[in-house]
Amino acid sequence: MSRVSDDSATPTELLQAWGRGDGGAFDRLVPLVHDELRRIARRYMGRERADHTLQASALVNEAYLRLIDVNKVQWQNRAQFFGVAARTMRRILVDFARARGCGKRGAGIRHVSLHEALVVSSLPDDLVALDDALQLLEEAFPRKSRVVELRFFGGLTFEETAEALGVSVDTVKRDWRFAKLWLLRELSDERTRPV
Template sequence: MKNQITKILSQQVKGRDTLDQIFNLMYPEIKKLANAQLSRLNTGQTITPTVLVNECYMKLAKPSNLSFENRKHFICTVAKCMRQFLVDKVRKNMRLKRAGAISHEPITQIIGEQDVNFKLLEIDEIITKLELIDVDMAQLAELRFFSGHSLQEIADFQKVSKRTIIRKWNMTKSFITTLYNEEE
């Protein structure tokens, strides 16, 4: 399947047809990604992985000149799209909360051995700040927080050793903790 995706992405024809082909081939993986993101959230909402995948597809299908460099670029784009949808949903719910219609729950994420409670918007803000410092760290945090990938999966995905990803993750965790503490 990876070879099919690479072949499709290397073709000169880009746009919605390419997106359709890639989504069809990678649907189980994309849905797993959506499930991982939603399982980490305690939103109390009725968003299902299927809804999240469909919303992501609709958002990605809008630009006609959309193209992806490779499989990694595609997965990262999908993860970012899902993150943006969920953040927008939380912001909408916060507006409703101010109107007295809904409550907002924090999400829990494990960083190393220690549980750290973050709200979705805090994670989004931290990743946005990380993007300004180091795009690779932001991408790693996004893959861990929002995609639910293990360090080994990320290493395989980026074609580097697990040890390299562990070193990068340890540095990223330090930055996340520092950025989080700055906000308090």
């Protein structure tokens, strides 16, 4: 197993070394990605209720614990890593919400207006309902679901998302528009269904 020992190694180089089994590469990677992971966690926590007992730092720590168990991933670049980290944080929050018995789908929904910078407009704050809708989207349109995950949850640009998925920027933009409308329809339908 080759080890990356240069202190000036880029996150991508460290990710690739970690994927090859260099455990020390993860330790050197953490300081380079920590601020970005905290930004992602704060974005998530900003959409949670004010009295949420989980803090952004705890979310990052839990994500680290889950990510350290990821073995033999062929890391392509930092965009892919942040996409996986965002998905991990989403899973943590959804698991936390389900464990707390957050109620029926759609309960306590608050609209969040997110602008085109990284946005799906009028998505609910109810992470469980959003997660359920994203799972349906993933079953029907896997790549479009990944676009939402990388842009909305990971905060990646169109260009970074295209790089992570290996598609063109125009494809990402089309997928983004489609997924926003699809999720909006799915979540609106959910609110009108009888309980």
